[in-house]
Amino acid sequence: MALKHKTPLLDELEKGPWPSFVSDVKQIAERKPMCEDLLGLLEQSYVDKEGHWKHGGIVGVLGYGGGVIGRYCDRPDLFPEVAHFHTMRVNQPSSKFYTTDVLKGLCDIWEKRGSGLTNMHGSTGDIILLGTVTDELEPIFYELTHDMNMDLGGSGSNMRTPSCCLGKARCEWSCLDTQAITNDITHEFQDELHRPAFPYKFKFKTSGCPNDCVAAIARADCSIIGTWRDKIRIDQEAVGAYAAGELAPNGNSFGTGPSTLDVQKEVCDLCPTRCMEWDGKTLKIWDEDCTRCMHCINVMPRALRPGTDTGATILCGGKAPILEGAQLSSVIIPFMKMEEPYEEFKDFVDKMWDWWMEEGKNRERLGETIQRLGLRNFLNATEIEPDPRMINTPRYNPYIFYDPADVPGGWEIDGKAFRKRHQA
Amino acid sequence: MALKHKTPLLDELEKGPWPSFVSDVKQIAERKPMCEDLLGLLEQSYVDKEGHWKHGGIVGVLGYGGGVIGRYCDRPDLFPEVAHFHTMRVNQPSSKFYTTDVLKGLCDIWEKRGSGLTNMHGSTGDIILLGTVTDELEPIFYELTHDMNMDLGGSGSNMRTPSCCLGKARCEWSCLDTQAITNDITHEFQDELHRPAFPYKFKFKTSGCPNDCVAAIARADCSIIGTWRDKIRIDQEAVGAYAAGELAPNGNSFGTGPSTLDVQKEVCDLCPTRCMEWDGKTLKIWDEDCTRCMHCINVMPRALRPGTDTGATILCGGKAPILEGAQLSSVIIPFMKMEEPYEEFKDFVDKMWDWWMEEGKNRERLGETIQRLGLRNFLNATEIEPDPRMINTPRYNPYIFYDPADVPGGWEIDGKAFRKRHQA
Amino acid sequence: MAFDPKEPMKDRITDIGPPHYEQFFPPVIKDNYGKWKYHEILEPGVLVHVSETGAEVYTVRVGGVRLMSVDFIREVCEIADKHCDGYLRFTTRNNIEFMVDDKAKVQPLMDDLKSRKFEAGSNKFPIGGTGAGITNIVHTQGWIHCHTPAIDASGIVKAVLDELYDDFCGMRMPAQVRIALACCLNMCGAVHCSDIAILGVHRKPPFIEHERVSQVCEIPLAIAACPTAAIKPSKVDDMKSVAVNNERCMFCGNCYTMCPAMPMTSAEGDGVALWVGGKVSNARTVPSFSKLAVPYIPNEPPRWPTTVKTIKKIVETYASDANRYERVGEWINRIGWERFFEKTELEFRHEHIDDYRLAMTTWRTTTQFKW
Amino acid sequence: MAFDPKEPMKDRITDIGPPHYEQFFPPVIKDNYGKWKYHEILEPGVLVHVSETGAEVYTVRVGGVRLMSVDFIREVCEIADKHCDGYLRFTTRNNIEFMVDDKAKVQPLMDDLKSRKFEAGSNKFPIGGTGAGITNIVHTQGWIHCHTPAIDASGIVKAVLDELYDDFCGMRMPAQVRIALACCLNMCGAVHCSDIAILGVHRKPPFIEHERVSQVCEIPLAIAACPTAAIKPSKVDDMKSVAVNNERCMFCGNCYTMCPAMPMTSAEGDGVALWVGGKVSNARTVPSFSKLAVPYIPNEPPRWPTTVKTIKKIVETYASDANRYERVGEWINRIGWERFFEKTELEFRHEHIDDYRLAMTTWRTTTQFKW
Numbered sequence A, B: 001m002a003l004k005h006k007t008p009l010l011d012e013l014e015k016g017p018w019p020s021f022v023s024d025v026k027q028i029a030e031r032k033p034m035c036e037d038l039l040g041l042l043e044q045s046y047v048d049k050e051g052h053w054k055h056g057g058i059v060g061v062l063g064y065g066g067g068v069i070g071r072y073c074d075r076p077d078l079f080p081e082v083a084h085f086h087t088m089r090v091n092q093p094s095s096k097f098y099t100t101d102v103l104k105g106l107c108d109i110w111e112k113r114g115s116g117l118t119n120m121h122g123s124t125g126d127i128i129l130l131g132t133v134t135d136e137l138e139p140i141f142y143e144l145t146h147d148m149n150m151d152l153g154g155s156g157s158n159m160r161t162p163s164c165c166l167g168k169a170r171c172e173w174s175c176l177d178t179q180a181i182t183n184d185i186t187h188e189f190q191d192e193l194h195r196p197a198f199p200y201k202f203k204f205k206t207s208g209c210p211n212d213c214v215a216a217i218a219r220a221d222c223s224i225i226g227t228w229r230d231k232i233r234i235d236q237e238a239v240g241a242y243a244a245g246e247l248a249p250n251g252n253s254f255g256t257g258p259s260t261l262d263v264q265k266e267v268c269d270l271c272p273t274r275c276m277e278w279d280g281k282t283l284k285i286w287d288e289d290c291t292r293c294m295h296c297i298n299v300m301p302r303a304l305r306p307g308t309d310t311g312a313t314i315l316c317g318g319k320a321p322i323l324e325g326a327q328l329s330s331v332i333i334p335f336m337k338m339e340e341p342y343e344e345f346k347d348f349v350d351k352m353w354d355w356w357m358e359e360g361k362n363r364e365r366l367g368e369t370i371q372r373l374g375l376r377n378f379l380n381a382t383e384i385e386p387d388p389r390m391i392n393t394p395r396y397n398p399y400i401f402y403d404p405a406d407v408p409g410g411w412e413i414d415g416k417a418f419r420k421r422h423q424a
Numbered sequence C, D: 001m002a003f004d005p006k007e008p009m010k011d012r013i014t015d016i017g018p019p020h021y022e023q024f025f026p027p028v029i030k031d032n033y034g035k036w037k038y039h040e041i042l043e044p045g046v047l048v049h050v051s052e053t054g055a056e057v058y059t060v061r062v063g064g065v066r067l068m069s070v071d072f073i074r075e076v077c078e079i080a081d082k083h084c085d086g087y088l089r090f091t092t093r094n095n096i097e098f099m100v101d102d103k104a105k106v107q108p109l110m111d112d113l114k115s116r117k118f119e120a121g122s123n124k125f126p127i128g129g130t131g132a133g134i135t136n137i138v139h140t141q142g143w144i145h146c147h148t149p150a151i152d153a154s155g156i157v158k159a160v161l162d163e164l165y166d167d168f169c170g171m172r173m174p175a176q177v178r179i180a181l182a183c184c185l186n187m188c189g190a191v192h193c194s195d196i197a198i199l200g201v202h203r204k205p206p207f208i209e210h211e212r213v214s215q216v217c218e219i220p221l222a223i224a225a226c227p228t229a230a231i232k233p234s235k236v237d238d239m240k241s242v243a244v245n246n247e248r249c250m251f252c253g254n255c256y257t258m259c260p261a262m263p264m265t266s267a268e269g270d271g272v273a274l275w276v277g278g279k280v281s282n283a284r285t286v287p288s289f290s291k292l293a294v295p296y297i298p299n300e301p302p303r304w305p306t307t308v309k310t311i312k313k314i315v316e317t318y319a320s321d322a323n324r325y326e327r328v329g330e331w332i333n334r335i336g337w338e339r340f341f342e343k344t345e346l347e348f349r350h351e352h353i354d355d356y357r358l359a360m361t362t363w364r365t366t367t368q369f370k371w
């Protein structure tokens, strides 16, 4: 069937081996006029080299301040079917396992009430239902909550949909119940998620170990990353097997199959703290110097495993560049046991948010507030003692805000007495 | 002889093995009342835990804007002899070799016309004549210039007295004629040294090699540091001798005498670029990867020497914390041959100063002006092409000031045409 | 019961959050939760995880085109129903994972996946994205949905992954390579910490629609939005508006986010910047930001050949020059930026030198560098 | 001809600059300029440099008390005349170097130097300051001459070097150790890049003498002097003056430099901060700043026992824990700051955490740290 708009430029994207979204959209466009016009609009962008969407409008479902991104195209004259093309963010189940049932259910709703296009998934983690009209928002929300037992995710100045790596579900290294934590905070903080009351957005992400497969440290205002306090578990025999070429190094990441591993060069010499010793027979790890970077474990998964006294390092402040430049999250709590019901963690979150809501400026991410007011201020508010693990290096500038409480007489100098001792 | 003031606290500093300045000053105080009162004043400071000098006054010699630091004590009632106690900065000969003649001559002048106390030397490098009265300034200057062939150094917002390491005079590693350069620029820029016309002070320091024995990179607005472009010269036999324990490692810095050097561990493994290979017989250096850090040469001075195609790396912006925080100098010219009469270098200096005098704010060091206006601006003004050697890392923020000259239509967007393509 | 538009609050269910994850775990996952002992990549895209119980789960990972229709999802479900008892998952980089609990089930699954193609010829389910290969490109909306993009997203990603297809399906790289795309400086994705990042950039300051400003914007918010304080309040023909000091504008687009009357999209100004050397994991070296490699490449729809070629060149240089285990940034740190520009034949320009707030910390304050 | 105060410009000589260095080179230096081949430290404080010509120069280095009287200089000259043909030099760290061109001349020179003591007992010419020892402490004026010091200089230096005397005369350290002192934040010296730095700090904001401000200060300059913009213009009893927001003051003293009516010296507020891990050379690792180790120790004249003890503790910890060739900062980088504070038993406090302009770049943005 011929589509409404010719798309010679887009058609070029049907070529090549990688799955073509154009082919996919063209297929559904045959029965979905919205998709037909979306293709036309996109072709127009390819011609103009400019996007064709208007600045977002505010739409949503009753009682929620987020979860829907309003969108209108700027050429409704040419592409009337995408005049409205709002996105709904549906909160994904933690770590994105699905049954086909639930996916098919979503598809049915979306076939009926939306464009039939989705993003699986959005960058924050939500299921993105891409393109519908204002009138369909409430019915969709109703069906999601009633029929699918699902809810919207976040948008706006609120807690955003938390996400996590797959953790213990299918990874041998996870030091955390990543899904349990994510699911728990998502439910605990539903109000914060749906009703924007923060200075700006706030994201949680949880990775089971320092490999950080959900990129928490780069993308979350609060990054929860699994770690351990005891020793790396070593199976010396398996180390020997790696050295002897009986096993595939790095879980066969290089496709080499079983092949000799130069333990000294590939493991010990790449250890950031050089805290391992290999004499050709026994691998010794000076765990007190290990910074738990995961490298040795990554390379010899059948020989080494994280310790068993596990918990999380909590880091804060990660974000993209807007406004003051990108930040990675910084260590705030070096170690916290993460056990249901996560009281200690939630206490911390409460104090953190109280401070940020009190002190944060409009559109100021947590990391920027900490930058502006200083880590000391944040630590005071969250009642955390300073620890060298929070910093790469102590200050190298001498501009120290000494606490007047530590100084005899505080900030006062008796000027008269001074001038008795010192003539002007 | 009993001195005028009791100094029980200072007397404690006569104890101990390190030479006691108190003993020295007490000795001369027997005939110099100024020193007697200086001791009294210092004792007073030890009691009060506060200094007793007034905020500097402006004094000097005619026609010069610097070279004298005015100083008055704040208890002339108690210590009248140090009511005036000005310092004169005398420009040291490059790298501070002296004949006893010249030193004795200085001593005679200072015995007669000053306190008899000095600093050999001040932090910038000058001979510091410590403490005289206003009336003696001109006579001292006269005698310095006439009898000693000496001149004052800098103070105030001018070029400060340049200084250097001893270089080729007694060091096998020097890639520069450090004294010649220092002497030449000092003489070339006498006007800039004596008559403050800059936004703030400006310092040159020159080290013969990257060991930087004059701390140029930390303390100079323009740091000239020797380096080479060709290969490290290797004497393989001597390498072997080090390995065999026939020579003392690191010029015997550890006092070990001849003793085995583990070339792999102590040299190759500490090379920052790991560009050396040692097979127990031959040392191979991949010079194209060498960053000329000096380590290997330092450890095996009898085996390795810098190359012979020598010159300087010019770095700019070094300074102490005031105002915006300390800076180390940054690479501006990766390599420049430094040959008399240093035309290329002086051209650069002219452009640098022109820019700084044009753009620099009052009391803004060069490094701070560069920070405020950007390295690009400075490079443009000095007509230097950007080079990756100037940076540790390219920018990681996306806040790029694209040059409108590179953009079709520059900064203009035709709003009308835009709104034809895009409805508002 | 269906939704009744007249009584929207009737029977309303809110704040229920997402469904509990556990119900979506395939039995082998549920049974072996927390018991996994080790894993191995059997071939590109195929993983086995072995449990302390002896159980095994085989995962076949396929490249996910994130923008997918319900038809496509239904096809995914069909496959999962057929081979995986109706379970599947998506990865944090938008790949799709089919899991089976028996080795014998792997080959039929793979055969099925490989057999499925779009009519025009592209594969629906490329198997790969594991180990030392190039996995899926994380990306954002582009011209498909957003209002501030300087580039498209899906089209560029398709063009780049066509070029790198063999490396999605292979594992010949020195280490994993993560590529990400964001269509504007908001960077919706971890492009600020990617091995290779494709970023949409504007190069013209906003133009100001004075008639609209006071209607559609809160002027103080627009002013506060500017990181370089380039925006000042102004009056034009008696209308409250703003003025932009173009000299101070670095085209971040944050003012437009706050004020629709300050558009800055333009065909001539917009395009791609490429960044390299970021990383997220704590393995060996610490997480780090992506750094500027190429300040600007024009938008070249439909297949962005210059962007594709440049990325390919970077990838190949890296592949041939880096040591095993070295991520792109680790490789560059070893060889030095002077060598990176030389080897990749990219031009070093003024734009590479930082001039923002922390610029000083990026300058070379040592004589250590290579000729 | 002598100076005539009535005609100060008569016969005036100006702008002649320093005398040419070459005339001060001893013959062996002049003859072998640029020809030196290698050197060796024969014993602490004694160096030999060997020329390509076969010539040798022996250097005996002695600790220089920078504050010296003309009597002391004359004694130095006497020694140089006796042993060194009337030549000598000063090093960049204010030590004195006596050079001879024959090995036979070394011992008599050393004997002479060792024999000279002040009456009260201290040595005049301690031999040392070479190699992996602790050389002279670079320092500034302190209470001897400057107007802004928070501490004395010469007294603290004397007390510290008495304690470290054996290490000035020895070479048992893992690498060279450079200690520096500056008596205020102006840091006249390289204390910002020293292995160990002793810094004078104020802890009370300036008090303002409103009656004097407009007489002795240019108010705009005082305001501009403040890095944190803590100073604002104000009026007090009709006098133009300034006001300081104490909350924003970090006691840098820069306002006082510009305005004598804003003194901030006080016995209770002032004292010592200790810094560690800076370095200047490009050897192995790049030059780096000194970092805060101890935020505050009170002034304890005449011998500053707490300061001395703390430095000694740092030195001994370093000496016993660092690897050969590791400077203090390199050692700390290897073991980590968490271990540094543990091993030195120094308290980690709020003051250690940077909160100035580049603070963000000092935070730990990785999960890598030690327990």
Ligand code: SRM
Pocket: A056, A069, A071, A087, A089, A119, A121, A122, A123, A124, A125, A126, A127, A128, A153, A154, A161, A201, A203, A218, A219, A220, A318, A319, A320, A321, A322, A323, A365, C139, C140, C141, C145, C146, C147, C148, C186, C187, C188, C189, C190, C257
């Ligand atoms: C849909 C999504 C991109 C995608 O294609 O996946 C998205 C889309 C938008 N983001 Fe985003 N962001 C999305 C994930 C992110 C992420 C990634 C993440 O969450 O892990 C980031 C970087 C991490 C972070 O938060 O710092 C991100 C950083 C931003 C920013 C810059 C925030 C900053 O502090 O630097 C903005 C600008 C703003 O907030 O005004 C922004 C703004 C936007 C807006 C709302 C545009 C705007 O100017 O108001 C976009 C709406 C597009 C549209 O029309 O649908 N978006 N945004 C992602 C959300 C899907 C989901 O819910 O799963």
Ligand code: SRM
Pocket: B056, B069, B071, B087, B089, B119, B121, B122, B123, B124, B125, B126, B127, B128, B153, B154, B161, B201, B203, B218, B219, B220, B318, B319, B320, B321, B322, B323, B365, D139, D140, D141, D145, D146, D147, D148, D186, D187, D188, D189, D190, D257
């Ligand atoms: C005498 C000397 C210290 C010494 O005991 O050796 C000295 C003494 C003073 N310095 Fe300095 N500086 C001296 C070398 C330095 C150095 C070291 C150097 O030159 O290598 C520095 C650090 C390097 C640098 O320039 O950044 C230095 C950085 C300062 C600063 C901070 C400058 C900055 O940009 O951060 C000031 C404050 C100012 O300029 O207002 C300063 C100001 C002063 C003043 C003039 C006090 C003032 O506030 O105006 C001091 C006069 C003391 C007096 O009464 O004699 N002095 N000053 C040094 C000069 C002797 C000489 O000429 O040889």
Ligand code: SRM
Pocket: A095, A164, A165, A166, A167, A170, A171, A172, A173, A211, A212, A213, A214, A215, A250, A251, A253, A298, A299, C039, C041, C047, C090, C091, C092, C093, C094, C095, C129, C130, C131, C132, C135, C136, C138, C175, C176, C178, C190, C193, C194, C195, C278, C279, C280, C281, C282, C283, C327
């Ligand atoms: C499935 C997934 C988690 C999830 O919840 O979805 C996952 C799964 C695994 N990751 Fe990952 N990682 C996943 C995203 C990530 C990310 C996040 C990202 O790329 O956005 C990172 C951080 C990337 C970065 O640093 O920029 C990540 C950094 C790692 C590392 C660290 C490698 C390194 O040297 O830096 C390892 C260890 C390794 O591969 O040796 C790892 C290892 C693994 C292992 C081997 C863990 C295990 O024992 O099962 C898993 C299979 C690896 C493989 O595919 O070769 N995973 N992994 C994600 C798959 C994404 C994809 O579809 O391609």
Ligand code: SRM
Pocket: B095, B164, B165, B166, B167, B170, B171, B172, B173, B211, B212, B213, B214, B215, B250, B251, B253, B298, B299, D039, D041, D047, D090, D091, D092, D093, D094, D095, D129, D130, D131, D132, D135, D136, D138, D175, D176, D178, D190, D193, D194, D195, D278, D279, D280, D281, D282, D283, D327
């Ligand atoms: C005499 C002097 C130069 C001068 O013009 O006066 C000098 C002379 C030598 N230095 Fe130096 N350095 C001198 C100040 C410096 C400084 C500056 C400073 O401390 O303020 C530095 C930089 C310090 C820093 O990094 O913080 C310096 C860093 C070096 C290094 C680098 C060591 C390192 O591993 O970082 C070497 C190489 C070595 O010792 O192996 C070196 C090596 C040398 C050699 C061996 C050079 C040679 O071949 O003759 C000289 C004898 C070393 C010795 O004393 O053990 N010199 N040297 C200075 C003596 C100062 C003193 O009296 O103690």
Ligand code: SF4
Pocket: A165, A166, A167, A168, A171, A172, A173, A174, A175, A207, A208, A209, A210, A211, A212, A213, A214
């Ligand atoms: S972050 Fe760690 S625990 Fe989570 S999936 Fe990756 S490797 Fe496994």
Ligand code: SF4
Pocket: A270, A271, A272, A273, A274, A275, A276, A285, A289, A290, A291, A292, A293, A294, A295, A296, A297, C284
């Ligand atoms: S986890 Fe990292 S730091 Fe720890 S021993 Fe292994 S490689 Fe070394």
Ligand code: SF4
Pocket: B165, B166, B167, B168, B171, B172, B173, B174, B175, B207, B208, B209, B210, B211, B212, B213, B214
């Ligand atoms: S800087 Fe280099 S050339 Fe100069 S004295 Fe030191 S080691 Fe020798």
Ligand code: SF4
Pocket: B270, B271, B272, B273, B274, B275, B276, B285, B289, B290, B291, B292, B293, B294, B295, B296, B297, D284
């Ligand atoms: S000078 Fe430094 S970088 Fe060059 S080879 Fe020697 S140790 Fe390596």
Ligand code: SF4
Pocket: C140, C141, C142, C146, C147, C148, C149, C150, C182, C183, C184, C185, C186, C187, C188
């Ligand atoms: S990166 Fe920019 S243009 Fe792309 S989706 Fe995010 S906000 Fe929109």
Ligand code: SF4
Pocket: C205, C206, C225, C226, C227, C228, C229, C230, C231, C244, C248, C249, C250, C251, C252, C253, C254, C255, C256
């Ligand atoms: S684009 Fe960014 S820098 Fe330019 S005016 Fe707008 S907010 Fe300011």
Ligand code: SF4
Pocket: D140, D141, D142, D146, D147, D148, D149, D150, D182, D183, D184, D185, D186, D187, D188
């Ligand atoms: S450091 Fe401060 S107090 Fe000491 S001499 Fe320099 S300016 Fe004066």
Ligand code: SF4
Pocket: D205, D206, D225, D226, D227, D228, D229, D230, D231, D244, D248, D249, D250, D251, D252, D253, D254, D255, D256
């Ligand atoms: S001491 Fe420094 S911070 Fe405090 S008011 Fe003065 S200039 Fe400002």
